Amino acid sequence: MEGTKRTVFWLVLPMLLEVVALFVIPLLVLFRYSFYPFVPGQGLVTGFVLKNYSKFLFDSYYLEILVRTLWLGFLVAFFALLLGYPLALFLAKSNSRFKTVLLILVVLPLLSSAVIRTYGWMILLGTNGLVNKLLLQLGLVSAPVKFMYTLRGVVVALTEVLLPFMVLTLVPVIRNIDRSLEEAALGLGASKLRTFLTVVFPLSLPGVAAGSIFVFVLAISSFVTPSLMGGPSVRVMSSLVREQAISLLNWPFAAAVSLVLLVVVTTLVALYQRALISAGKWEVPK
Amino acid sequence: MTRYRKPLTSLVGACTTSLVLLAIYLFLLAPLLVVVLMAFNTSSYMVFPPEGFTLKWFVAFFRDSMFVEALRTSAVLGVTSAAVATVIGVPAALALVRYRFRGREFLNSLFLAPILFPGVVLAIALLVYYSRLKILGSFIGLVLAHVLVIVPYVIRTVSANLYGVDEALEEASLNLGAGRWRTFFEITLPLIRSGMVSGAIFAFIMSFDELVIALFLSGARMTTLPVRIFNFLEYNSDPTIAAISTVLLCVTLLVSVFVPPRYLGF
Amino acid sequence: MVDLELRSVSKKYAGSEVLAVNNVSLEIEKGELLCLLGPSGCGKTTLLRMIAGFVEPTAGSILVKGQDITQLPPNKRNLGMVFQSYALFPHMTVLANVEYGLRMRRIPRTEARTRAREMLEMVGLLELEHRYPRQLSGGQQQRVALARAMVILPQVLLLDEPLSNLDAKLRQQMRIEIRRIQKEVGITSIFVTHDQEEALTLADRIVVMDKGEVRQVGSPQDVYDHPVSRFVANFIGTCNFLNGVLEALPAGSEPAVLKTDSGLRLWCKGVPGLATGQRLCVAVRPEHLELAPAAEAERESAPGVNAVRGRIEHVSHLGSIVEYHVVLPGGERLRVQQQSAQSAPSVAEGGTATVKWAVQSSMCFPE
Numbered sequence: 081m082e083g084t085k086r087t088v089f090w091l092v093l094p095m096l097l098e099v100v101a102l103f104v105i106p107l108l109v110l111f112r113y114s115f116y117p118f119v120p121g122q123g124l125v126t127g128f129v130l131k132n133y134s135k136f137l138f139d140s141y142y143l144e145i146l147v148r149t150l151w152l153g154f155l156v157a158f159f160a161l162l163l164g165y166p167l168a169l170f171l172a173k174s175n176s177r178f179k180t181v182l183l184i185l186v187v188l189p190l191l192s193s194a195v196i197r198t199y200g201w202m203i204l205l206g207t208n209g210l211v212n213k214l215l216l217q218l219g220l221v222s223a224p225v226k227f228m229y230t231l232r233g234v235v236v237a238l239t240e241v242l243l244p245f246m247v248l249t250l251v252p253v254i255r256n257i258d259r260s261l262e263e264a265a266l267g268l269g270a271s272k273l274r275t276f277l278t279v280v281f282p283l284s285l286p287g288v289a290a291g292s293i294f295v296f297v298l299a300i301s302s303f304v305t306p307s308l309m310g311g312p313s314v315r316v317m318s319s320l321v322r323e324q325a326i327s328l329l330n331w332p333f334a335a336a337v338s339l340v341l342l343v344v345v346t347t348l349v350a351l352y353q354r355a356l357i358s359a360g361k362w363e364v365p366k
Numbered sequence: 367m368t369r370y371r372k373p374l375t376s377l378v379g380a381c382t383t384s385l386v387l388l389a390i391y392l393f394l395l396a397p398l399l400v401v402v403l404m405a406f407n408t409s410s411y412m413v414f415p416p417e418g419f420t421l422k423w424f425v426a427f428f429r430d431s432m433f434v435e436a437l438r439t440s441a442v443l444g445v446t447s448a449a450v451a452t453v454i455g456v457p458a459a460l461a462l463v464r465y466r467f468r469g470r471e472f473l474n475s476l477f478l479a480p481i482l483f484p485g486v487v488l489a490i491a492l493l494v495y496y497s498r499l500k501i502l503g504s505f506i507g508l509v510l511a512h513v514l515v516i517v518p519y520v521i522r523t524v525s526a527n528l529y530g531v532d533e534a535l536e537e538a539s540l541n542l543g544a545g546r547w548r549t550f551f552e553i554t555l556p557l558i559r560s561g562m563v564s565g566a567i568f569a570f571i572m573s574f575d576e577l578v579i580a581l582f583l584s585g586a587r588m589t590t591l592p593v594r595i596f597n598f599l600e601y602n603s604d605p606t607i608a609a610i611s612t613v614l615l616c617v618t619l620l621v622s623v624f625v626p627p628r629y630l631g632f
Numbered sequence: 633m634v635d636l637e638l639r640s641v642s643k644k645y646a647g648s649e650v651l652a653v654n655n656v657s658l659e660i661e662k663g664e665l666l667c668l669l670g671p672s673g674c675g676k677t678t679l680l681r682m683i684a685g686f687v688e689p690t691a692g693s694i695l696v697k698g699q700d701i702t703q704l705p706p707n708k709r710n711l712g713m714v715f716q717s718y719a720l721f722p723h724m725t726v727l728a729n730v731e732y733g734l735r736m737r738r739i740p741r742t743e744a745r746t747r748a749r750e751m752l753e754m755v756g757l758l759e760l761e762h763r764y765p766r767q768l769s770g771g772q773q774q775r776v777a778l779a780r781a782m783v784i785l786p787q788v789l790l791l792d793e794p795l796s797n798l799d800a801k802l803r804q805q806m807r808i809e810i811r812r813i814q815k816e817v818g819i820t821s822i823f824v825t826h827d828q829e830e831a832l833t834l835a836d837r838i839v840v841m842d843k844g845e846v847r848q849v850g851s852p853q854d855v856y857d858h859p860v861s862r863f864v865a866n867f868i869g870t871c872n873f874l875n876g877v878l879e880a881l882p883a884g885s886e887p888a889v890l891k892t893d894s895g896l897r898l899w900c901k902g903v904p905g906l907a908t909g910q911r912l913c914v915a916v917r918p919e920h921l922e923l924a925p926a927a928e929a930e931r932e933s934a935p936g937v938n939a940v941r942g943r944i945e946h947v948s949h950l951g952s953i954v955e956y957h958v959v960l961p962g963g964e965r966l967r968v969q970q971q972s973a974q975s976a977p978s979v980a981e982g983g984t985a986t987v988k989w990a991v992q993s994s995m996c997f998p999e
Contacts, residue, residue, distance in 0.1 A: 084465060087546070091461035094454035095477055095517060102514045103480060103488075106495035110487075113494050167390050170383070182391075189394060191618045193575035195592050196611040199599060200397020203404060203608075208411070210400065243394055260719035263686050266706040267713040268733030268784060275707075278732075282723050294482075301484030303578045308599055318486040318578075325490050325582070335494065338487040345484060 114335035132336035142320070146340070149316040150348075152234060153300035157292045159239040164246035164291065169280075171247070172254035183251075190244045194304040201237035201309060202228065229311040238305045242298050246291040253287025254280070297345055317341045398615065404608035423609035433610060436594040440574055441617075443505070443590060447512040448570035454513070455520030455569075456562060460554070462521070463528040464536075481518045488515070489582035496583060503585030511583060512573045519572055520565035523629050527561025564629040571618050634698075635820040636660040636683070636788050641692035643678050643844075652678045654844040655692070660788070665814055665821045667831040670841035671867065676824045677792060679841070683822065684713050684790055696787050707736070712781030712819075713790040716797065718773045720765035726752070726776050727761040733784035751783040752776075754813060771802045778810065782817060789814070789821040795830065807834055828868045832856065840864050862997045865915045872921070872966045874898065874914045875999070878906055886935050887991050890914055894962020898938050899991045903998070911999040918969040920993035923956060926984040939988045942966065947981050958987055 117127045136142045171183055189197060204210050205227035212224040227233035257280060265275040303318040310316070315323075317337065325334035408418035427433055461467075462474050480488065492511050493502070501507040535557070539549040555562075577592040584593055591614060595607055637660070643653040653675040660666050668676040681687040683694055685706030693702045701709055712733075720729050727748055734744035752758045755775040765773055774794060781789055794810070795803045811834055814821050825831055831838050832852045840848045840855060840863075848860045859865035862873065876892035882902035890900045890912055900914050926941055942958040945965075949955075949972070956968040956979065966987055979985045 085467065088461045088465050088467050091457040091465075092473060095458035095521075096473070098454060098510070098514060098517065099476055099480075102492070102510055106488075106491040109495050109498065110491040163390050163393065166386055170387055185391060185395065188619075189398060191571055191575075191622050192398060192615050193577065193592050193611075193618075195575075195577055195595050195599070196401055196614060197397045199595070199607060199611060200399075200401045202599070202603065203400050204396060237397075240393060240397065258717060258719060260715045260717050261721060263684070263706070264713065264715060264719035264721070264780075265732070265736075266686075267684055267709075267711065268780070269707050269710070269736035270732075271707055272705075274736065279721060297482060297484075301486060303486050304596065308596070311600075318484070321486045321490055322581075325493060331490075331494055334490050338484070338490045341484055342487050 110335050113332055114339050116332040118330050118332045132333045136336055136340060145315050145320055149300050153296045155235045156238045156299040157296040160243050160246040160295045161292055164243055168247045168250035168254055172251050186244050186247050194241050197241055198237055198305045198308045205233050229313045231314050234306050234310045234314050237309045238299055241305055242295045246295050249291035249294055250287045254284050257283045293349055401608050401611045404605050405612040410605050423605040426606045427609045433594055436589050436591040439588055440591040443508060444570045444574040447509050447516060447573040448566050450513045451517045451520050451569045452566045455517045456524055459521045459524035463525050477521055478518045480515045485578035489579045493582045508583055511579050516569040516572045519568040523565035524558055524561045527558045531557045560626055564625045567621050567625050633662045634659045635662045637695040639693045641689050644690045651844045656846055660820060662820055663818045664836045667835035667838045668824045669831040669838050672826055674841040675844040676841050680790055680792055680824045684711055685709050710786055711788050711790055712784055712786030714777045714781045714794045716793045718777040720773055720776055722765055725762050725764055729776055730780045730783050748783055751779040755779045770798050774806055789819045791823045793824055862913050871915045871917055878908050878910045878912050896962055899935055900996050901991055901994055903996050913997045913999055915995040916989050918967040920989050921968040922988045923968055923979050924986045924988055926986055936991050937988055939986050941986050943984050944979055944981055
């Protein structure tokens with residue numbers, strides 16, 4: 081079309097400016113910053129050192145934080161899948177009149193701040209909280225379980241915070257599985273369970289992969305829930321960045337830590353995606 | 367004629383399914399429910415069932431000028447950012463959906479990238495960058511930062527809407543003699559209005575609830591409500607926070623009522 | 633021997649006022665290919681899905697070889713089904729698809745493999761056994777679907793509009809192919825279609841359905857030559873209809889007389905139970921009409937043959953036949969079909985001609 085290029089140029093220009101000025105350039109600046117030396121008490125000291133990275137990579141204290149963060153991401157993705165899959169299966173397959181309402185109830189928590197929901201969990205999971213009272217009354221535990229300032233508590237709260245992302249990724253994938261495939265399996269003699277195991281579940285694997293990656297990435301980069309539920313005793317990458325940048329004013333090190341997080345996020349996503357794509361291919365039975 | 371009843375086994379199965387679903391929903395909604403209950407509860411500790419009904423925590427909130435000021439800041443910031451995001455997001459969506467050009471795929475992923483980007487990384491990057499530009503703690507800086515993370519929501523909803531609008535309608539308008547601008551304002555814009563409104567509302571909610579970037583960028587002079595709540599919660603806990611949270615929750619719920627369910631997603 | 637029997641089967645969907653299937657009773661003989669034919673929404677697919685067990689009947693029962701299977705879940709029925717979309721499992725190869733039903737029946741691996749291969753050979757796809765469905769053409773997918781449904785040796789084979797996704801040429805090929813395989817295996821089959829031509833070429837018997845009810849059951853010849861209602865006459869093949877009032881009952885060798893709404897008097901075949909003054913509809917198939925030069929009109933209009941004059945509005949050449957659209961003075965339109973070789977050179981577009989037909993070839997339906 082005549083003039084297409086010019087039209088496109090003007091249409092994307094404002095967004096392009098915004099992204100370049102507030103995303104691309106700041107990231108380049110951050111990258112440069114991560115090589116600056118840090119001298120306490122002095123502001124910006126120019127130079128080029130690798131110290132910020134070596135400090136992180138050769139100190140078991142910091143590496144432990146990295147491992148803890150990844151472990152947290154794994155646990156949260158696992159539990160979100162465990163709870164999210166049945167819910168997504170129901171929402172995708174059901175013909176219930178209340179389906180729209182039920183779907184909105186899943187989205188609803190997303191529309192509220194993670195701060196509020198974490199606060200809710202702080203109330204529920206306190207030593208004298210509702211959950212502990214219930215556990216004690218039911219005789220499931222003899223002493224209150226410690227949730228606050230433990231990884232356990234962070235996992236519970238973060239799973240809830242990120243569960244909607246899992247469900248909303250899975251629902252369209254499961255819904256798009258042709259219903260006649262299930263009917264074909266049933267017609268060929270498969271029980272409902274076998275139909276699920278041999279047809280529905282394998283065909284939903286791309287959704288499972290996508291949802292797990294999504295939740296994993298969100299979990300390892302989450303800030304609010306680990307900071308409030310975990311406090312100083314469950315330190316993760318994002319709270320380390322904040323501590324270094326805001327409390328200690330060591331911006332070069334904070335920059336290096338955040339870039340390590342970024343690299344981990346991107347590589348893991350790439351590897352995980354590739355692994356699952358090849359695993360998802362149905363093997364020809366030999 | 368013989369009529370049939372459902373066998374008992376399927377009834378048992380249905381009950382189990384319902385129980386499992388109920389448990390998952392309870393887990394999903396429990397924190398929000400408990401916050402709302404707490405806000406109206408007389409006792410300052412979480413007791414169940416609630417001891418009595420009171421509005422004193424709401425009164426305490428509105429008496430606290432710091433919190434009220436933060437609420438005002440959050441509202442102004444949300445509206446401004448959402449407006450800017452809509453103005454720059456709609457043309458971008460239009461270009462990405464309606465035109466084929468080199469680098470379209472690249473721009474598409476670049477524009478949507480801030481959603482999946484770790485918030486902390488973006489926050490520290492902007493902190494460093496803003497301090498260099500000497501706009502740290504400024505309102506405009508906060509607006510621009512929020513715009514970056516909320517535009518993807520506008521682009522996504524408007525794109526979804528645009529894909530549903532038959533391109534032939536626009537072609538028909540051009541064929542009937544309307545120019546590009548007339549076609550946009552008389553045909554395209556009315557047809558994507560619901561997507562635009564939903565996108566803007568999403569953008570507002572995301573800005574209104576955003577914490578990490580605001581925490582890094584807002585100074586002592588200007589603080590958003592989520593930041594205030596966060597700072598308070600790190601050291602204290604008080605039902606006043608429950609009342610504030612309830613107010614925050616109500617604002618987002620009221621606003622999101624105007625979003626058609628098909629745009630509900632993330 | 634009756635393989636499948638439906639006894640007063642009805643279905644009413646929740647939230648719907650009308651019966652999707654209304655009191656249908658049928659018996660299907662062993663080895664027979666039965667076509668369920670009707671317009672979309674007539675209940676034919678619902679009926680098939682009730683037989684397969686995907687839809688629960690509101691009332692009535694379904695028997696296979698005398699055994700009631702109404703309450704049986706679909707996976708316990710042993711009926712093969714070919715879906716409109718084929719429903720091939722996209723994550724399994726052709727061979728794995730065909731083996732699936734055998735695996736569910738816990739048939740030993742080697743035997744399952746042999747049987748699946750045999751079936752694939754029958755449909756001519758053995759060399760594609762390791763392909764995935766997405767790598768096959770529509771016709772090939774169709775054959776795999778057929779093989780998958782047949783390999784489990786189902787008691788009845790159910791086919792739900794299996795050819796509707798194929799292009800015209802392939803569709804004709806597959807019709808012959810399906811018929812060949814069905815005969816070869818001797819499997820009792822039910823074939824759902826909305827395409828009357830398909831039903832006429834494939835079926836041993838046709839069941840014509842409309843609005844959830846069975847309108848007629850019979851051989852293709854039977855339903856084509858002796859439709860029991862205007863609906864059936866119109867749905868199967870094409871038909872000219874003339875509406876009017878019965879003026880005189882048959883008397884002696886004279887047929888009945890119909891006065892059409894436009895005032896035309898026509899001889900028509902009497903049907904039992906008619907009374908004068910009753911509204912009737914006369915139907916004649918286009919191939920039973922004959923065109924003659926205009927002058928012949930009055931001479932030929934004797935009892936037993938109708939002759940009406942009309943103007944030729946349009947002539948279409950359809951290959952082996954020629955179709956004329958004739959407008960009668962009263963405004964009715966008739967379609968006349970003649971073999972191309974026999975078409976009279978004197979009748980051309982815009983001219984007048986006489987349309988003749990034997991009373992014996994016309995059909996008469998009370999309204």
